[in-house]
Structure formats: C-alpha cells, structure tokens
Amino acid sequence: GDSVTQMEGPVTLSEEAFLTINCTYTATGYPSLFWYVQYPGEGLQLLLKATKADDKGSNKGFEATYRKETTSFHLEKGSVQVSDSAVYFCALSKGSARQLTFGSGTQLTVLP
Amino acid sequence: NAGVTQTPKFQVLKTGQSMTLQCAQDMNHEYMSWYRQDPGMGLRLIHYSVGAGITDQGEVPNGYNVSRSTTEDFPLRLLSAAPSQTSVYFCASSDNRGSGNTIYFGEGSWLTVV
Numbered sequence: 001g002d003s004v005t006q007m008e009g010p011v012t013l014s015e016e017a018f019l020t021i022n023c024t025y026t027a028t029g030y031p032s033l034f035w036y037v038q039y040p041g042e043g044l045q046l047l048l049k050a051t052k053a054d055d056k057g058s059n060k061g062f063e064a065t066y067r068k069e070t071t072s073f074h075l076e077k078g079s080v081q082v083s084d085s086a087v088y089f090c091a092l093s094k095g096s097a098r099q100l101t102f103g104s105g106t107q108l109t110v111l112p
Numbered sequence: 113n114a115g116v117t118q119t120p121k122f123q124v125l126k127t128g129q130s131m132t133l134q135c136a137q138d139m140n141h142e143y144m145s146w147y148r149q150d151p152g153m154g155l156r157l158i159h160y161s162v163g164a165g166i167t168d169q170g171e172v173p174n175g176y177n178v179s180r181s182t183t184e185d186f187p188l189r190l191l192s193a194a195p196s197q198t199s200v201y202f203c204a205s206s207d208n209r210g211s212g213n214t215i216y217f218g219e220g221s222w223l224t225v226v
Contacts, residue, residue, distance in 0.1 A: 099160060
C-alpha cells in the first residue's frame, strides 16, 4: 500500500537557521503531495501542496519540490523563526480520492 | 468563516461508555472523514463519506460508527469506549474538484478513556 516516510524528530534549530525536513513516499500512480502544519493545541493547516512531478509548492517562506525520480517532497525554509515551531506532516493522496496517507510527523522547535 | 467545526474539544470517558463526536462543515463539501492521531503514527483514517447517505471504512474503523444524513454533518460514534481509543480525533472535509484537493481539518477533539 501507499506510505509516507518522514525524518524523525524532534528537530531543534536556532532562529534564522536553514530547515530541511525529509519526506519520501511509496505509491503507485501519480499522487498529489502535501505538507500540513500543526501548531500547539490546534488542528492541521495546509502549508503547501504539489500535484505533479517537478511542481514546487511554496507558502510562508517554505518550499517543497515534487521529485518523482527520487519519490521525495522535502520541506525547506531558508531562515526559520520561533513562530515556526510546530509539528509538520508530509502526506499524499491519489487521483480524485480525498483520503490522505500521512507520515508520522516531525516536531520542530526553534529557539530564539 | 467557520470551516470545519468539531465538538467537544475535550472529553474524558470511562471504559464502556458511549459518546458521539460531532463534526459540521459549512463549505458544502461532499467529502468528509474522521482521522485519529496517535504519538509517532501520524493520522490514520477511521471512516469517510463521499456524500449524504454514503459512508465507508478507512484504515482503523473498529469500535467506531458513522452516519451521514446531511451534507453538513458527519458524527463519529464510539460504541463502547476502550483505553485504546484515547487519542486526538480530527474531522476533515473536501470538495470534489479532482486531484490535489485541499482537505480542511477541524481543530481536533482530545479524548481520554480511563
């Protein structure tokens, strides 16, 4: 079946550091890929998405590129802020299906 | 804009009790679903619905029932609560515009079964 693997956390960075959270997937066909963010005590919010190979999703300074050859969708940000502290989930869906398959999540803490 | 609304936000149940988690969306989305979130496991799909009157099982359906009598509402029922159902539950909804749909989540319901 389909699966998503994320780098294990927790990840702790200093403010203004560069962030990479690795995400790889296993799926047949052509999935859409997503990054969701969960701030403490809140629900999940869509951060960015990409629906086909080589697409780049971007939002709030975060970026991720859909790499079909490496089945990856790594999340990057050039300069993190304390307010970016949250749990980040990589996920996929296929075709018109609206079910998401999630990775296990990566806890990010940014220190001032 | 309300989006996806879940109630209650926090609940403590005794083993064997039953309860219903409520979910409502005001975006006229056909698709709704319930996930549970457990530490180190991401979110797992419990049940989903592609429209009023239509429901189906997800990855972890045992111990839960759902119904979809209206487009807006999708309640999740715990029939006889067990400690293994201690989790955070998220309701989600989406439209049916094809691939790459954005799925919107509620704020979550924290359930503890003692």
